[in-house]
Amino acid sequence: AQQQEQAKPTPTQEAKAENTETLPESILIGGTLSMSGKYSKEGQMSLWGIQAAIKWVNDVHGGVSVGGKKLKLEFKYYDDESKKEAVQSLVERLITSDKANFLLAPYSSGLTLAGAPIADKHGVLYMSHGGASDRIFDQGYAYVVQTLSPASEYQTAFIDMIKAIDPDAKKIAMVYEDSEFSKAVFAGAKKHAEELGFEVVIDKTYPPNPQDLTPLLQEVKAANPDIIIGGGHFADGQLLASQMADLKLDAKAISILVAPALPAFYEALGNNAEGICGPGQWEVGVKYSPESAKEAGLEYFGPTQDEFLELFHEFAGKDVTPSYHAAEAAAAVLAYVKAIESANSLDTDKVRETMNNLHFMTFFGEWKIDPATGKQIGHKMVIFQWQGGEKKIVWPKAAANADPYYPIPTWEEKAEGKKAVKE
Amino acid sequence: MVFLEQLAGNLIYGAILGSVYGLSTMGLSLIFGVLRIVNVGHGPFIMVGAFTAFWMFTLFGLAPIGSIPVAIVLGLALGFVIFYTVIRRLLNAPELSTLLATFAIGILLEEVAKFIWGPDHRGYSWNIGDVDIGIILIPYSKILAFISSIIIAYLLYLWFQKTKLGKAVRAVVEDAEGAATCGINVRWIYALSFAIGIALTVASGVLVTLFVPVGINPYMGHEYTLKAFVIAVLGGLGSPWGAFFAGFLFGLIENGSYTILGLIPGVEPFSLTRFVAFTLLLVILLIKPTGLFGGDSK
Amino acid sequence: MDKILRVEALESGYGTMQVLWGAEIEVSKGSITTVLGPNGAGKSTLLKTIFGLVRPWNGKIFFKDEDVTLMPPHKKVENGLTMVLEGRHLFPNMTVRENLILGAYSDRAMEKMNESLELIYSLFPRLKERSEQLAGTLSGGEQQMVAIARALMTNPEIILLDEPSQGLAPKLVMQMFDTIHKLKDEGLTILLVEQNVFASLEISDYAYVLNEGRIVLGGTIDEIKDSEEIKRIYLGV
Amino acid sequence: MEILKLENVTKRFGGLVAVNKVSFSIEKGEAIGIVGPNGSGKTTLYNLINGVYIPDEGKIFFEGQDITNLPIHTRAHLGIARTFQIPRPFNSATVRENVAVGAMFGYAKASVDEALAIADDYLKVVGLYDKRDAPAGKLTPLEKRLMEVARALAMKPKLLLLDEVMAGMNPSDIDRLINLLKRIREEEDISIVSMVEHLMHAITKFAERVIVMHQGSKLLEGETIKVLNDPRVVEVYLGKKLES
């Protein structure tokens, strides 16, 4: 594979002449991950995703080609404990002692913001693979770029989907966590829904870590909505579904943030999870492939989905299914490699500038940033639905591997064993 | 009408949740009452109980109610081990040093749980039907949680008031040296109370999952620690029954105030319910500085 | 008369501070033995060490010819040795009756609970009247009675009494010494620590003088009464 | 001049009347003994005078000023000091610091350095100078009481309330302490010392006048020997007549 890569006539010929940098033996990407504390699940997934991507770059892709050389890609990480205090010192260590060439930002918007000034001060690129907030990109950080779709877009695709399959559905209820992330998500959703002519009958939050959502759900039940969207993180998302079941709060479709994305959701809720949708940055089974890239007139970069899954299992073990946190982290690594190779340089500014013009596809989807802010505008969310114990991608059509099941079975039917699969 | 119906429904769920809160606080209160230890690692023990219920159900299909005895045995074992390895050495140290120790123990439990079981948010679905009481649907599993909490609390009460050992615990609380002169093995009572306190807490973790059968993860304890503290104080520290009733009250307030706060425009009423609950705590403490059922203030 | 309690070369203290420096005493069965000594001499420490609330560093304690040096307090109670601490140490939020019943906690005491109660109510009729009152609300004198009564409930063979008359009104002090004397008549052995030298010597059979953690004098009451040591310590001559 | 005056002071605890309509006054320069059976309300009386409790009824005057409702610390500033029946030292601080605290915040209002010097003086007086750098918690119960006396004296009070300071003290030490108190009363400007004690030889040696409490009420008041020989006092308190 290596030789083929080198033999390929690419613009590198030209750039090679320009490249006067003294190149290191290898390229180091550094990052802080939340391996303990409240984001440790996401942190663990990200780590596996990153490791898989790095392995692909080194072993399959043959390294990163810069200045005619094939440089090995390395990754170094520290645990930030999901706490803001730790981020800056660890990022600085990555930059100064470990001499990291590029950085991956930590999970969550808060931690991403905490590390940004250090990265910016040292002029090192700082790619966010878990900081979804749109506001990060309003702050004027030149070196912060985003690989995942921003928070405001999380629930819009679901609303598009409902609009497309059921023109009669009118009433939407929104119940979500009172937190920075979910508020951004549902502000975006509400705006979108109203633009599409939906009526938002309930727009209510619950505080983080609730034990009982009954008060809220009773109110929702009384409003009798067609569609319910909500959620925030893992625990409350699971609780939301579980208590809707308790109260037999039925709707034609339900979409919950974050929680349904993990297999643990189905394990926890059993048959009650049937038919529940969720937005994902990515899902196993999305149809981003070299072929679909060609169709869209884009270059495809990185492993195919199958290749990625195989590499992922090498690190995570056979039984673990990657969540989108793994994929978005992997995609961030790939985006770096793509940008470095296109810039044919390790220079931060050159790479950053190149990024402005990049538009390509990976197994994670499209990658294109808004040049002014660094915000991701190419990537699209997918909607998945639990159907017969499997997570199927149902939207957008281009990425889907199943049809949406609509309306979903009632809780009563689910208790009797009905699944969200067409007979 | 809808308003009242919703309020009634909320209060019913609040009472059920409150009974679980109450039980989960009794252990904290007992340990404080006997050993004057504020167990800041309280929540992680609830987490251990929740995982016990989860694994017993997932691996052996044991109904969560059935894992209460398992949780009690596990809790007793944990309690004794922790007492004899750590707490015993700190009995004569300044009060706050035990706080540091329990903090560390809490972290240790969380991290060990994460190490063994991973950071996943787990859950189980134990569907045994529900009952429609007209106002609201209640799953039988939640009713079971309610009944078991009351039974366990009552059994503890009986044990305390009626058995010789229970009385010895009370005696040690009141005057440890005096108890020694009666032939009571004070060190053993300390160990036993600590272990029972932990066992109660772990058992309450099982009941917590009956109410919230999802979101079981290594860090789930934090939220409960905080609430348990507040409830323990509300009930009067060191008084396990006070804790039980205060838990009840707390559940009712949290849920009940929502319906009313919902009438205020432009706010997030659910977040405000917590504000109300905590504010009420302060007000009660101002009126009665030792909590609703508390005696001395030391 | 046989020696029910023997203490040999006992050393103990708190933390790194040594208080007892080789104390030796013997207590005959059925006697009242008093330990006298200036404040801070280590009298309370001696009793607490014998009972096991303070850990002995060195030396031996024999109770009924059995080595009990390292036996924990609750086992000693089970064997018939108990103590009334200086300052009462009741269970203030329990009734008088509950206090007394806890005194009968050991198996040894359980058997004889009813007899013990009867004895106590005959010795302290007042406690019978007050049996349902919370111990914490009793007056100082009544509390002292409960403390002694609770010790009696353990069905002891020997009681170590630490300053039972302290803080009592004169009238009660007299009653207290009468009671101690009565207990002896009931066949109990008593090891007494008192500051009320003259009253205690009057009812004692033997006495020891403890000074700076050492026994400096010991013998029958007549030998002690007129000794120079007593005069020096207590009369300041 | 009257330094302290109580008018019909009553204090109840629930149903129990611990102090019942007690009135008396104390002249400047007097040495007073307060006696009475256990639970007759002596300590409660002290608690009322120095502000630990506020009376349910009645008034208390100090140097003519109504102090009935003043907070405890203000009364200390006016010149009232006391010791506790069960000693309450500041355990982890040294003996010297304990006493110095009295000098700093009491009537003396000394600066830190002055207070430490005053502390040394009084520790010499009560015989604890050798232990001045020991933590107060390490003292015996008796030494703690002596330290409390020093601490109270260091406040340079006008009125000193001693609560069973001598219980458990051996006779020769009691004599020494009484002589010391008498001397200080004369040398320093401490107007009166009031002493609660069950030890009759201490009371007779020290007090010029005694007040006898019984079941919360004042039973008698008057010249020491005379009062202590009163049949009512013998009956409820002494049990038998005093010798000598």
Place this chain on the structure above:
Amino acid sequence: MIEKYSSLLPVMLIYAVLFLIGISTPGMWQPVAFIMFYITLGQAFNIFLGLTGYVDFGYVAFLALGAYGMALAFDTFASPGMGFGIIILGLILAIIMSSILSLAVGAVALRLRGAYFAIATIGVNEGFRYFIEGAKLWGGSEGIIISGDMRKMFGREMANYISTFVSDVLVFIIAILAAIVTVMILNRKMGYALMAVREDEDAAKVMGINVTKYKIMAFITSASFAGLIGATAWTLKMTYVFPSDVFLITYTVEAIVIVMLGGAGTLLGPIVGGLIYGILKYYLSIILPGFQLLILAPLLIVIIVAFPDGVVGSIKNRLSSETARKYLR
């Protein structure tokens, strides 16, 4: 006079060494700042916990309010004309807001004793947080992000410099001030008064000590320092305030742990405690990412069992030499 302040010598020495390591060794400035955060937190907390014996579980609320003070300064007054004045304004707001809250909490909760006080203050912290979120005060749960404002006002370079250096230097200064204030309190009557309050509040009153006054004074002092820490180590440094991040009781518990590790009520205690805690945390997260807490927890247990009075407290107890004690307080 100088004699009385000799105990500041080891403190300043430690700070000087830390500072020098930070500025001279590449990559060490942030780690030093990380450790300094814990040290300063411990020091500020010690002024209340160590000196009065009252445990304020809701202490973190003061850091949070300080953080909001700084954030509100930027959010409300950000304009290029303000210059560095805005930071000063933020610090002043931080002090005002945290001390007003402490006054309110103190007036109410300081009537409670022991664990009741400790837990009532949890109520204050949680209540306040949910009030902000529920009533949508100061951005509600979405908080305030100031990085944009900072960059607009100071330009990119300067804004970064403020977040990654100036804020840390400010934390150093706060730590030094806190140490000096602690010694000043210890040397004055106030120190003795607080000692008495800590040991026996009722007896203290009888000695003539206006316990409420001294408790409130210590409370406000300690809370103001907390406010300053929140304003600098959080808002200026992290450039954002989210309520879910700043009202975490964990920080209070960490502060207690630091104070207890070093020795409550001692001057050097929180510094040593902060050093131990911060260094352990930092290096464990580097050596064993993901497992550091698994190691840290047993280590903490071992330390507290070995030094029940805290490291400094226990060493002090074992020292007999007067000169050594003079420098160890």
